Structure formats: C-alpha cells, structure tokens
Amino acid sequence: MKHSRSAPRYTPLNPRLGKLGFRVGLAIADQYFRTKNFYRADSVLAAERARELAARVERGETAYLVGLSIGGFHNTGAALVEFSPVGARVICNNEEERFSGQKHSNHYPRHSLDALAEIMSSRGIRPDQIVAWLATYDYALLMATGARSTLEEFPGSLAMMFEEHGPTFNGDDLKEGLRAPEDIARRFGLSAPPPIIGMPHHDDHAYFSHAVSPFAREKSPVMVVVVDGSGDAGSISLYLAEEGKLRLLRGNDSLFDSLGMFYAVLSATQGGWTALSSEGRYMGASAYGDTNRATNRFYAGLRDIFELREGGEVRLNRSLANWHRSMMRNPYTPELVEIMGPPIPPEDMWNPDAVLRVEDIQHHPNTQERLDKAAAVQMVFEDALIHLIDGLIRETGSDRLVLTGGAALNAVANMRILDHFDAAYYERVLRRSTRLHLWVPPVPGDSGVTIGAAYAFAALAGVGAGPGLDHAFYCGRAPKKCEILEALKDADDVAWVELGDAAQESEREAIADFMAFITARDGVIALFQGAAETGPRALGHRSFLANPCNPHTRETLNARVKYREAIRPLAPMATLEAAKALFELSDGGADDDYNVYNYMVLIAQAKPQAYEKVPAVIHADGSARIQIVRENTDALTHAYLKALGRRNGVEVAVNTSFNVAGPIAQTPVQALDTIRRAKGLDGVFMIAEEGMAVVAWTKKEASQIESWLAEWRAERQTRETSSFCSTES
Template structure:
C-alpha cells in the first residue's frame, strides 16, 4: 500500500489578503495552513518527504505542494495512479462555530471545507476519483501519528502543541500497541503556540516563522523582571486546565484575525512593541525570557496533569506540533525526570502533518508496532552527472576538483581548521527545518570569532543567534551534560544540553550565552559520511565536533539541488563547497560574492 500525505491550506493566505486588505505582512501570516509539504509512505516505512518551500523558494509557503508531490513520486519511481490514498492533515467539518461572523463563514467556505480540497485536487490532477482517494485526517491526530509511529515506543504519552488544530490547541493522547487514543484536548484559548507567535510579533519578528529567534534571544534576558506578568501569559487552573488570558483580549472578528487586542495588552504589560528595524534592548530580551520560562512551566504543568490522570504512566513521551520545535523547552522536559524516554519528530511543524496524515492512514489499513526512525534523509538525492553539470557553470575564479573520499575529507578538515566556512552538500536532503549533515554549512566550533563572522557576513542574520555543534555519538558525553544512554535523544538537533564547564571557553562558536548548546549527536550508521568528516576533523585537530548550520542565506530556504548549492556558494562569502565527490574553492584573489 502507498499513501501520499500533504499539508498546507492552498488558499489560506490569498483569502486572508482579500478579506482584510492592507494588513501588515506579519499580520497576513497569522493564518493556518502554512508549511505545506508532501510525504510518501509504504508498508516498509517512509519512502520520501519534501517541503514545498524547498522547491518554490518561498519560506513557509502554504501553497499546494505540487512540486513536493512530484519529488516524492520521483524518488519512489511511481505515479499518482499507484497511490492508494491521499491523506490531508486537516479535517474541518460544518459547525455552528463557522456561523459566528462573516469572516469565519468565509474561511470555511473558501479554505477549510472538504469541497474546497476536492476542487483543488481536481484542478491539479484531473481524471482521478478524489472523492474515493482523499482522506482528511484531524490535524492533531496527524501530528501525533507522525511522532508515535516513528518513535519505537509501544506504550507512550503523546503531546501535540501548536497554534491550533481544527478546534484545539493542545492534545494529549495515549499511544499503545500501534493505536492512538485522545485523552484530553485544550481549546484555542489555551494556545501556547498562538501565545508564542503573538509575542514573536510584539518583539518585531515574523510570527509563524521567527519563533526560534525569540527562543535564542531568551537566554540574554531576566525572566524575574516580569514575573508578575506570567499569569497574564498562561494561567494554570485546577484540574489541569490551562488558559492564555492574553487571547481573550481579541474580541472583534478583525482582532481575532490579527491579534491586535492581544498586542495592545502586551504593550500595557511590557511597553511599546518593537519595530522590526529597531535595535533589540534589554527590555525585549527580558520579555523573551519571560515568555520562554512560562512556556516551559506550562508544558510541564500539562504533562504532570496528564500523568496524574493516567496513574503515572506510561513513562515514554512523544511530541509533535510547532511548539515541539522549541529545543530549550524540550531540554527542560528531558531533564525533569518525568519520562524515561522521549522522542520529538524532527519535522514537528506543519510540514510534518503531511507525514503524520500518511502514516495514520497507512496504519489504519496495515497495523504495525511503532518502529524507531533514524535520520530524516527523505528528500531527493542527486548523482555525479547532475552535480558535474551544475559545477560546469562556474568560471575560472573557482578551482573545481573531483577527489577520492579520503582526500576530500582531509582537505575539508584542513580548510575548516584554517578558519574557512565550508558548504557541505551530500546525499538525500533532510526533511524538517534542521540541516543534519546533508545540506549544511560547517565551521570550526573552537574559532573565537566564528559565530560573529557567520552571523554578520555569511548568513547575514541577528548577531545573538546561536549555532549548533555536531558531535560524534561516542564523544558527546565528554563535551556536553548528557545522561548515559540519552545520546540518541539529540540526533535531530531538537534538544539543548549544557556545555561542560571546562569546554565552554574552548567552544565559543557553539556555546550560547547561558552555557547551553543545541546539540546534534552524529551516529556512524545513520550518517556515515558526515560522521567520517567529523571523525577526521577530530583525529586531525583534537575536537570531534563541527559547527553545523543550514546551507542557505538570509531569506532563502535550505538548498535542494546541486544547481541551487552552486549558485548559493558562488554569490555568497562561503570559502568552499564540498558537493558529492567534488571540492570547490575560490582561487587566490578571486572576488567574493555578496550574500
């Protein structure tokens, strides 16, 4: 059986722009159905998955994932005729809630309804009986399936937290013997995801996109300065109930679409909102710290309440939904002692709902116990001929050499140690927001000024943003405060750990201001070529670790094809490109591109 999953709501952004013309671009993004993607699964597991933004270049796009669908079919060598079901990660049904006002009526009529989805599919792919093939999966159930079925845990608590599903913002489920059962849901008025997005907007960033920036900013702040406002952000009530009072300030239909009422209340609590171009001050950092702490406290509150209701078990936890991409909160939960094991699905945002919808439908028809995934290298890969063709466009200012594998690793190791920043393009593309060693930019984690150089010159992004260390599995506990047996928790760069005190000064490029790092543990069997490069760097220079960040420039999705990799390298300030078996460097005196 083959099941194709998709995420996104194709008309969401255009309908909002039409309904409310003249909105701020940040207000336009306060919609559901962004991060569209496609995933193809079969009885043996995940075959392919790809985010639409990697194809059309529009970060966080909600457009129909036509290119991603075609990529998944190409990888599998099949056509749509071979697909048994198409599963969509939303299931809106007619409800009195959609009669509340003209705006929500229009949302259902033009974006959410089953007929809209059938019309979109019919226009894209005529000649198919989509009324038979289309399966609409409730949004939180899709998220839950994406985590549970790939966790390897037979008996687990499953937490989904995001902005909202159809009518819920948090869902707690039980996963047992390959099946999911909803234990409790929290309404939209308890949405920790919307809360985080609204504060992201207040701080001058792009909601639905830049929440990770707020997470990175939080360690610079002092949460105690606004401790009195914590109850306004999230209130913990008897019986495990949760409330986000801020959201009740959005009273009119327009306010519910823009959260202007919530933003006004934030200004009353914390002072004027930051303009996107204004400098970041200590006040902004303190607000970020307050938000981050309250998020962590609220997630622990929900989880403790769930454990009490279930009699203290199960002791394994799966997580998905956009909130599960908060690495700092994940690290706090892991250290809480509430659970023996944890798994966070690496594409926990709405791109992962495509994967989960497909897995949910597959396991309805072909039941199976969860199997632990390794690395999400589910995108397209490219052969030597395609890479050579992409490199042929480079001019004489670039030196292009095809090298044996051992020589390639040795030269890249030497370049990185000399202070070079090297783009690394290998194998199949990762699925999810993290570059995990196949579409990466690599540098020396011990270089004192590397973080500033990467942020200012290469990536052209905010100077406070941290970078992740990729460390060998067998050496992770030497450098980071990771409990024995928990190394696998960090393979997808979704948890923070403290850098051991004695190494913090030795690893300035990957140690955040609070001593933490968003660690990626690299296992030999799961990522053999990336492991070999880090091993070579460690053998050559003493530290089995590399700084790893995504291969993209400001405003650009992570590169997908060899052509994109070569073009991005050529117009950037990157020093070298290792792509397949080729190494590209600029000849002495060659003018660098402008990022």
C-alpha cells in the same frame, strides 16, 4: 495612563452560540467538501480505502499512501510512505519551500508533486499502487471550528474575517488547493480525480511521532502530547499509547487556549519578525534576558495570561489577550500593553529599527528590557507546558513522553521538561523509582504532518508501523552526477575541482580529511549531499560547517556567511563520544543510544571543558542545541568529524543550515546560488548520488581552496612517504 485591570475571563463569551455554529457549520462544510471530492476520516469511503490497504498488506503486497498539505496553511508539501508486511517506510517528504524558494510556503505543492512523480518513476512505483491520497487537515472540522471560534467572541471577533493574508494562512491558496483531485489526475495519468481523505491534524502529528519513536513497542503506557499553534479541532491534544495502540484521551477544543499561538504572537509583536520566523529567534534572545522568575520584572504580570487549572488544563485569559478577537492587527488589550508595551504592527515587521538585536545592547537603552521580555515569554511558556505534562503524568503514571506539534521545536523548553520531571519528581509524586524519558521527532511541526497523515490512516487500517527513525534525510532525492555537472557548466562565475568517489571508503575518508583540513584552518565550507533533511534543522546533508574551537566563528558566520542576527546561536554536530565528553546529555534522552539528540530538538548544558575546547557553539546561557552524527546514517559527515578530531582535538563542528535568507538549498542550482550570496564561504562540497565529489567556489571571492588543496595533497604525500619508509625499515 494606567488602566484598571479587568476581571480575568478564561471561557468564551458566547459558548452556546459557538456550539450551535459548530454543529451547523460541520454539517454544511461536510457536504461542501464532498462536492470538492474531499472526505472525512470517518466516511464510508475512508473505511473502504482502509480495508483495501489492510487487504493488500495481508496478501503480502506493497502499497503506498500519499500525504498532502494542499495549500492555504504554511509548510505545504507531499509525502510518500510505503506499507508492506514488514511495516511502514518513509520514501520521501517533499517540502514545497525547498523547491519553490519561498520559506514556509502556503502555495499548492506543485513542485513537491513533480518531485514525488519523479521519485516514483525512478523506483518503479505505479500510481495504481497508491491506495489513498490524504490531506493533513479534516477541512470540514476545521471550518466548523473556525465558525465556533468566531461566534464564541461575537461581535468583537468579526475583525478576524478582514485580516490580511499572513505567513500562517492564505485563503486564495486554499481555494487553489481544493482543486487538487483534478490536478493529481492530470499529473499522474489517472482515469478520474482521486478522492482526498482529510485526516485530523493532531492525529497526523501524534501517530507518526509515536510510531517512529523509541517507545513505539513499549508495553507500559506512553504519553503523546501535541502542542500546536492550532489544529482543526483545537490547539492541545493528549494521547496515550498502551501495548503500542494509540488513543486520544482529550483535546482542548480551542484554537486560542494555545501555547503555540501565545508564543507566536508575542515573539512576532515583541521581536519584530513575522510569525513562523519569530519563534526560534525569540527563543535564542531569551537567553540574554533575566531568566530568574523572582527578579524578571515582566514575568509576574505576564504569567496571568494563562490560568493553570487542576489536571493540567491551560486556559487563556481573554481579558488580557486580544488575539482571539483580532489576531495580529490588534493583539493586545490595554492591560497587556501596560505589561509588555505596544505590539509591533505587521507593517513594521522586519524593519531594522523594529527588530530585536542583541548587538544593540550598548546603543539602545531598551534592548536589555526587550531581552528581559523575551525571557519572561519563554518562562511563561515553560510554566504552562510543564503544568500540562504534570497533569498527564499524574493521570497516567507514565514515564515515557513523545512531544510533538510546532511548539515542540522549542528546544529550551524541551530540556526544562527533562530537568523538571526527574527522579526526585517521580519519587515525590508517584513514589516510583524512575524519571521521565522524552523523545521529539525531527519534524514535529507542520512540515511533518504530510508523513503523519499516512501513519494516521494506516492506524485506522490496523497496519503495522515499522521501524523507528534514526535520521531525517527524506526531502527530495540525492543529486545526480549529471545534474551537478550541468549546474557547474552553466555557472561561469564558479570554479570547481573533482576530488574523488565518496562511495569508496578510502576516498570518502580522504575527502572528509580535506574538509577537516580546511575547517581546522578556520575555513568555512558547505556540504551538499544525498536527500535533504526534512524539518527545519540542517543535519549534515545541507549544512555550513566551521571551526568550533575559534571563539570568533559565530561572528564570522552570522556577519559574513549567513547575514543573520547575533542572538542566534550556532549548533554543534558531534560524534556520540564527543557529545558525552563535552555536554551534559540527559538520562531522559538516552533511549535508543541517545536517539533524540540526532535532531537538534534538545539543548544540553556545556561541561566546563567545552568552554575552552568549543567556545563557538556555546550560547549565552551555557547551552548548546546539539546533534549527534552516526556513521550508519551519514558516513561522510561522521568521517569528517573523526578527521576533525585528529586535527583539532575534538570531534565537533559548527553546523548551521545551508541557506542565506531563504529555505535550505535543495538542488545543485540552488546550492550554487547560495554560495554566491554567502560572501564569507570558502567552498561547497557537492556529492552526487553515484559518489562523485567536487568542491566548488565562486571565482570573484578570495577563496583559498586551490592553495589549501595543494597544501593538503603535499601533506598526505609526505605522510604516506613517511609511513612507507617506516614500513620498509
């Protein structure tokens, strides 16, 4: 039965009640959290600690800040950032999921804190050198905002109070996290529990992302846009940096006028995966749908979900959506059901019969329809994001943008931004001869706010930001030789052989060549080296690597190694020269030698020759989420790509994260567990901090490592003999 369309409503039902609840709630919450030893960033205590940080740096000392995601919200962890007269330096960003094995962990970050204590001890950093412990939310503000959001839609919103714990929030874990001061005192041998200062969540995103961007020292205005699922005050915040100083222009003060929440809800309830796991998959699925706004039959109705107001404002149509009243239990109104069909309920998510599978397109008549819906969701998201940025550009006249927050992981939308705000746009709108330049950090989501809390607090103290970012290898530390050998000793089902010393250039080149030898023969290997990547992308330290020239590599990896959906594309890692030769790199991403392409946060269209040379890494829409590898930040992976170029003719490899149905492998034991589950994997190359390199494989799998090694050594000996004879003659 068709429902008559309700009049659109873009404002809360009870705005005055919401404002009253916010004021009262903030006062009560502030007092409550003080009893738990949590303070706000505008407190007297925070000001004292900021002055102490500034004084230490002024005296030429080195001081430290710890950022903590204490639990309750997804992606908990602990970061350590060093501050000295030369600026800031990230020491580590320990993500709890990597140590615990629970993806997007909400739990108190006990494993991350253990790893932090170990790193501090190994570097001779004393606990008394930590000036402040910083939380990634202003918890008093968050609770007050929650009260306002509930009262704004009262009484319909009361259902949210009875929502079950989900992947994005767990109240029991937050309660445990509020005991963090006492736990920290015990772990680090402090005389008293340290106070924890809660930093505004969007400030965490903004200050770090701007400070490490190529634009941090620009004299001209730089826009910083935070687009999140939700923060502690709202879901969208707009900042402007002038002469290197960042200030908040405005936030939307709404948890539900949220682009990130829109995408999370629709991708989960249409794709059949839980939120946090759904967004990237749905983005991949959208490429198989109808991406023409004029012909996609779901786009016209769905675009009414937002009102795009003058000045770049974006407001949710609360007559079409229902997640502001009931979140995931009843997220659609009848009108939205007519457009998108009924939502997949939480209890059916991950059910094979519910999950969107592009491989079912020949068997299930509604699969193409579901893919067209994914394309419609992606296009509506892009429309709203572009409208938001358009308003900010017109207001500020800036041509530099740092985009951050969880929604900035949408690499397709990021590229659409660069395509839209080109030279023609600036000439037409601002009569300027320029174009937009964009940078996105490797950790725009909540796994990065632990670092961000430290940068935001340092800004309060007026402490300099330090150098920009050129890699993301900050999670934990490099595995030690003894740890790798101990893990191998305890693994009776794993065979291994030592290859040499990767710390020595000549031996590193040989190891890289053996890796390329295997890949060129369509072998699939893993690389486990150094500190792990922070953020959701594997960038060469915890990666599966394979041959990009074989068009069947994607099917092999997805079916036999990763066991993941066919809709998920494989990404290319490449040298800068190969990236320029095979893909259309945007001039808007060219700053700092195309730095933004280091992190898989942008897609690039394949050039014609790429379809022939590297078909495995080209997605259904002709794009690739590319990563450029630099010799100065990852010498082994760069050497591997150069060797692959000599063997395959292209300095490109397939790169996907070293995990199977869980977080990226962090430790040697986890690495061996992963190769046991990855049945189609030939072996893992494990590199110790001291340089020792081994290749390991499971005995029960038909690995060709030993025969390949013998063949490769014979080839090298023949080549060296030939070279010697040529020299003699």
